[in-house]
Amino acid sequence: xxxxxxxxxxxxxxxxxxxxxxxxxxxxxxxxxxxxLALVALIIGAPLAQVNGHQQFASAxxxxxxxxxxxxPERSFHFAGYKFxxxxxxxxxxxxxxxxxxxxxxxxxxxQTETPNIVWLxxxxxxxxxxxSLGYFQLWANTHLTRFITGALLGSVAVFYIVPGLIEMVxxxxxxxxxx
Numbered sequence: 001x002x003x004x005x006x007x008x009x010x011x012x013x014x015x016x017x018x019x020x021x022x023x024x025x026x027x028x029x030x031x032x033x034x035x036x037l038a039l040v041a042l043i044i045g046a047p048l049a050q051v052n053g054h055q056q057f058a059s060a061x062x063x064x065x066x067x068x069x070x071x072x073p074e075r076s077f078h079f080a081g082y083k084f085x086x087x088x089x090x091x092x093x094x095x096x097x098x099x100x101x102x103x104x105x106x107x108x109x110x111x112q113t114e115t116p117n118i119v120w121l122x123x124x125x126x127x128x129x130x131x132x133s134l135g136y137f138q139l140w141a142n143t144h145l146t147r148f149i150t151g152a153l154l155g156s157v158a159v160f161y162i163v164p165g166l167i168e169m170v171x172x173x174x175x176x177x178x179x180x
Contacts, residue, residue, distance in 0.1 A: 024174070025110040025167045029101070032163055036098035043091055047082035061085050077144060088144040089128070092151025100156035104163055113168040115161045124157035 042061050049058035062085055065071065069086040076083040077091055084091055104110075128150035134140030 021171065021174075022111055024170060026105075028167050028170055029104055029110055029163060032166060033098070033101040033104070036094065036101045039094050040098045043085045043094060044079070046085040047079040050082045051080045058082075065090075075144070075147065077148075087147065089132075089147035089151040092148035092153075093155040095148075096152030096155030097159055097162075098155075099152075100159035101163065104159055108160065110167075113164045113171070115164050121157055121161060124154045128154050 043065070046058045046061040046065075049055075049061065062071065065085040069090045071083070071085070072087060073083045075087040075089070077088050078084070086094070131140070131142045131146050131150045135142035
């Protein structure tokens with residue numbers, strides 16, 4: 001941060017961050033989007049694997065995702081009688097992230113590593129927290145759709161913090177390596 005302050009004299013004005021290498025930023029974006037799509041494919045692929053008789057592969061997917069999701073069948077989407085690898089809220093988180101990651105270069109310059117104000121991430125989290133809380137306290141019967149939508153909202157907004165953070169981290173590592 002610079003020593004400059006806004007007109008009201010209270011809030012520091014962040015210095016303009018250096019523009020990232022276009023190739024490096026594109027590579028990081030492509031890797032992030034590919035991983036996000038692969039995760040969504042695995043989530044949907046678990047029941048598809050079971051339907052097609054690949055029980056061991058499906059079991060490995062379910063086991064892997066069990067570390068990040070409760071996988072309660074009543075809270076999960078199903079395909080052909082088999083549940084997805086994660087619940088409907090997590091399916092929304094991963095799907096929203098993947099879709100936003102794919103469209104990221106259309107919405108924002110790949111060369112900028114500045115993140116939006118944190119208030120946007122908090123605002124994107126609020127519907128999820130409200131939906132969860134109302135369901136938890138039995139004031140509202142949340143559904144697969146409300147869980148999915150609130151998860152997708154948070155996942156899609158998170159991209160605008162994670163991708164620039166990854167780009168900045170890699171560029172910082174590159175700068176440190178070059179300085180040695």
